[in-house]
Amino acid sequence: MHEPFPSSAPPVVDIRRVSRRFGDKTALDDLSLSVPRGGVFGLIGGNGAGKTTLIKHVLGLLKAQSGTVAVFGLDPVQNPVGTLGRIGYLSEDRDLPNWMRVGELMRYTQAFFPNWDERYAEELRETFDLDVSAKVKELSRGQRARAGLLVALAHRPELLILDEPSSGLDPVVRRDILGAIIRTIADEGRTVLFSSHLLDEVERVADRVAIIHQGRIVLTAAMDEIKDTHRRMTLRFQHPLERPPSLVGTLSLAGEGAEWTYICSGESGQLRSAAEAIGATVVGDASLTLDEIFVSRINA
Amino acid sequence: MRSIPQTMIWELWRHGRWNLIAAALGAIAMPAFFFAVLRQEGVVDFRDSSQITMHMALLLMNLAMFIAAGFGAQEPPSRFYALPVTTASLVAWRMFPVMTVTALLSAMSSAVLNAAFGVGWPILGPALFSAVLVAAVQSAIWSTDKSGWEVPVMALVTGCAGVWFKSCYGAITSQPSFFWTEVTTVEIATLAAFAALAYCVAVNGVSRARRGDTLPGLGMIPWLDRLLDPAPASGASFRSAAHAQSWFEWRQKGRLMPAITIFGIIAGCCIWLISSRDATTLYEGILAGGGLVSAAGLLGGLVLGNCGSSDADLSMGQFLATRPMTSTEMARTILKTGAKGLLLAWIIWLAALLTISLVLRAVEAAPRPLLPRGIEWWYFPASLVGAWTMMGLMAWVSLAGRSKLLLQLLAGLFITFIAISMLAKLALSRQAAQQFFVGLPVVVAALSTIGTVMAFVAARRRGLVGWPTIYVAVSFWATLSAVAHAADVMQASQRPAVLATMVGIAALAVAPLATAPLALAWNRMR
Numbered sequence A: 001m002h003e004p005f006p007s008s009a010p011p012v013v014d015i016r017r018v019s020r021r022f023g024d025k026t027a028l029d030d031l032s033l034s035v036p037r038g039g040v041f042g043l044i045g046g047n048g049a050g051k052t053t054l055i056k057h058v059l060g061l062l063k064a065q066s067g068t069v070a071v072f073g074l075d076p077v078q079n080p081v082g083t084l085g086r087i088g089y090l091s092e093d094r095d096l097p098n099w100m101r102v103g104e105l106m107r108y109t110q111a112f113f114p115n116w117d118e119r120y121a122e123e124l125r126e127t128f129d130l131d132v133s134a135k136v137k138e139l140s141r142g143q144r145a146r147a148g149l150l151v152a153l154a155h156r157p158e159l160l161i162l163d164e165p166s167s168g169l170d171p172v173v174r175r176d177i178l179g180a181i182i183r184t185i186a187d188e189g190r191t192v193l194f195s196s197h198l199l200d201e202v203e204r205v206a207d208r209v210a211i212i213h214q215g216r217i218v219l220t221a222a223m224d225e226i227k228d229t230h231r232r233m234t235l236r237f238q239h240p241l242e243r244p245p246s247l248v249g250t251l252s253l254a255g256e257g258a259e260w261t262y263i264c265s266g267e268s269g270q271l272r273s274a275a276e277a278i279g280a281t282v283v284g285d286a287s288l289t290l291d292e293i294f295v296s297r298i299n300a
Numbered sequence B: 001m002r003s004i005p006q007t008m009i010w011e012l013w014r015h016g017r018w019n020l021i022a023a024a025l026g027a028i029a030m031p032a033f034f035f036a037v038l039r040q041e042g043v044v045d046f047r048d049s050s051q052i053t054m055h056m057a058l059l060l061m062n063l064a065m066f067i068a069a070g071f072g073a074q075e076p077p078s079r080f081y082a083l084p085v086t087t088a089s090l091v092a093w094r095m096f097p098v099m100t101v102t103a104l105l106s107a108m109s110s111a112v113l114n115a116a117f118g119v120g121w122p123i124l125g126p127a128l129f130s131a132v133l134v135a136a137v138q139s140a141i142w143s144t145d146k147s148g149w150e151v152p153v154m155a156l157v158t159g160c161a162g163v164w165f166k167s168c169y170g171a172i173t174s175q176p177s178f179f180w181t182e183v184t185t186v187e188i189a190t191l192a193a194f195a196a197l198a199y200c201v202a203v204n205g206v207s208r209a210r211r212g213d214t215l216p217g218l219g220m221i222p223w224l225d226r227l228l229d230p231a232p233a234s235g236a237s238f239r240s241a242a243h244a245q246s247w248f249e250w251r252q253k254g255r256l257m258p259a260i261t262i263f264g265i266i267a268g269c270c271i272w273l274i275s276s277r278d279a280t281t282l283y284e285g286i287l288a289g290g291g292l293v294s295a296a297g298l299l300g301g302l303v304l305g306n307c308g309s310s311d312a313d314l315s316m317g318q319f320l321a322t323r324p325m326t327s328t329e330m331a332r333t334i335l336k337t338g339a340k341g342l343l344l345a346w347i348i349w350l351a352a353l354l355t356i357s358l359v360l361r362a363v364e365a366a367p368r369p370l371l372p373r374g375i376e377w378w379y380f381p382a383s384l385v386g387a388w389t390m391m392g393l394m395a396w397v398s399l400a401g402r403s404k405l406l407l408q409l410l411a412g413l414f415i416t417f418i419a420i421s422m423l424a425k426l427a428l429s430r431q432a433a434q435q436f437f438v439g440l441p442v443v444v445a446a447l448s449t450i451g452t453v454m455a456f457v458a459a460r461r462r463g464l465v466g467w468p469t470i471y472v473a474v475s476f477w478a479t480l481s482a483v484a485h486a487a488d489v490m491q492a493s494q495r496p497a498v499l500a501t502m503v504g505i506a507a508l509a510v511a512p513l514a515t516a517p518l519a520l521a522w523n524r525m526r
Helices: A053-061 A080-084 A102-110 A118-127 A142-153 A171-188 A197-205 A221-229 A268-277 A291-300 B002-042 B050-073 B087-117 B124-144 B150-167 B185-210 B220-228 B240-252 B254-277 B280-305 B327-362 B379-399 B403-425 B430-461 B467-486 B493-512 B513-523
Strands: A014-022 A026-034 A039-044 A068-071 A087-090 A159-163 A189-198 A207-211 A216-222 A231-238 A250-256 A259-265 A281-287 B308-310 B311-317
Touching: A014 A053, A026 A053, A026 A068, A026 A207, A039 A053, A039 A171, A039 A197, A053 A159, A053 A189, A080 A087, A087 A142, A102 A118, A102 A142, A102 B240, A118 A142, A142 A159, A142 A171, A142 B240, A159 A171, A171 A189, A171 A197, A189 A197, A189 B220, A197 A291, A197 B311, A207 A221, A207 A291, A216 A221, A216 A291, A221 A231, A231 A268, A231 A291, A250 A291, A259 B050, A268 A281, B002 B050, B002 B087, B002 B403, B050 B087, B050 B124, B050 B150, B087 B124, B087 B185, B124 B150, B124 B185, B240 B254, B254 B280, B280 B327, B280 B379, B308 B379, B311 B403, B311 B513, B327 B379, B327 B513, B379 B403, B379 B493, B379 B513, B403 B430, B430 B467, B430 B493, B430 B513, B467 B493, B467 B513, B493 B513
Parallel strands: A039 A189, A039 A207, A087 A159, A159 A189
Antiparallel strands: A014 A026, A014 A068, A207 A216, A231 A259, A231 A281, A250 A259, B308 B311
16 A cells, blocks of 8 residues: 555654764764655765765664664664565665676575565566576676666565666666656655665655765755755846845855846745845746755755 | 886885885795794704705795785786877886896895805896796786686696796706706896797787787687586575575685695696605695695685675675675574585595595505504594684684785784794793793683683674574584593693693684674674
């Protein structure tokens, strides 16, 4: 049964005040994040922002130096079988055993997951055009990604974690197949947590997004909410100004003379009222792409 | 940097200076240690012909260190393919600096030992040989990279080099009889020709690799691949996750110990055919193979414990780390694989010994008595337990997934061993040194036992071992200790010390039951 999103059920992933340092570098800084059950959760951030470190905490591959991580209500470090048995994971580096054949990889992985769906696995193999007798070391980067995706999906996991899933996939597979799979999983009431640099892809499939920057979550909200609460407003003032007055929720501004463009967080109505209050006329009001929101948030 | 050659030499030094310095120090320290001890004991005569064999062995060991250091300092030529440099120049500036460094290191280590101990080692010949060998190895590797030819060509190069080297110290099939002190013009010309050939072959190979062509194959490797690794029958599933993981481990690591044993037996027989052909030597050589199986356990353990996604990276790969399986189960599977491979290797060695013994008896060339003096029945189980202990120790270190720690530990052990030995030899009287060396194994054994107990306590606290495992470990340890007690291994005067050592070894033999899951969990959940 498909629950409404965000679900009222307990979160699938609940991270509270987790910090992690590698030597002098702080990878996660007092980070808290909750991934609700059901739907697609996009994790976006620049290189070295902490996305993979965060995912490794969820998988129990890194122990939180402070704070707590709960997946399905369990500590993934203490209970790897209880958590990993319900997770499908595609790693960023497509770390698969090179010596295995695709057929062996499928049979081997099947043994760990009682819910493995043989018919679905075969269907995916055909869709991904993978030869069962091909060795993993002989696969191209894209084929490795497909093989990794196959074994992550075929046991119909409750939580699918994809770390940069598009890396190495050609545009057809990326757009049509990956997008369709992710949506199907979400529609079945399961949860997808995926990190990506490709913000248009996140924008297309994610229901909820978290922006991570320098080990901290700078924004987390439903995709619609994010798009509704970030606007590009162009204001015209009566006289040319060297420095325009600030507007509530301004993330960045650009312009000159009497016309200035504000990137703001806030709802359109509120921002219009605020603009009137500072004596400006709204000449343009547009929603932002996720890409623009991300850049303005990171640079703010 | 002003030029490509300068840049490449700078890179060699910048990247590999510590390796090269360590190799140079090691090449001087190890022989120096041997000679210091032998001189202290008064058992060394540098004019004796046995010194030629020692020189050859130490020189080859040093050469292996220099080549490893040189290779460790260099990136493969493929990294430079996109740079505006000709292949001839690229090969030259990857090859000649390492040749020069190797020759210099070889000459320097011999010169230092000559000055310090008056060993009279030749300098020029071995230095030139080192330089040419490193060029030949580079050429072989670069020309056959990622092809099925790599192993056969390397074997050919090593074989030819071995024959040449041996011929410089006497007839190829007999004991070395003289030092390679005089390097003739013909020898220099031959070595120069080999170096030039190596360069030309390397340029040809790198050019081919650079333009993306592959080396034509004979179809033997795919045939072997199909033979050793046939496509699996479709549809057959694994009974359980543990079964699947056992298959995974066995396919990756299980065949190593049997393969090493088979290779060792074949190589031993070949060497025997070339050098001795004496029946007793063959029998004793194969018998000594039991000890070599133990030594091979070190390598087996290193490979067994490697859960990384490559040989160079011991940290557990994400694919393996995310298997829904406890660290205890995973460690148990790894240990079972190691035990199975080791047992198979031991049975192969035993079967070879038995076969050779029967053949020699049939042709009435069998040595009598069957076991040499000082070796009794305990030798056979001891070789198995010894190999297991070595394997368990190395597997534990490797399973921890910290390459740096592994290197530090090995270097620390080596330095401690040398330091303690030197200290005891130089600072203590002969009698005190004897007592020290009797007491030292007892202390090490006591520390091993305490360490094992602590490992079990730690593993128990973390829930990584259950009481049944602890009972099994204690029972096995007690049985091994009792068997060691029953075996009349040593003279009565040394019996307590030997027994204490045996108890320590027995503790180390059961330690992997606790140390393996601890190390694996440490590697898996960082």
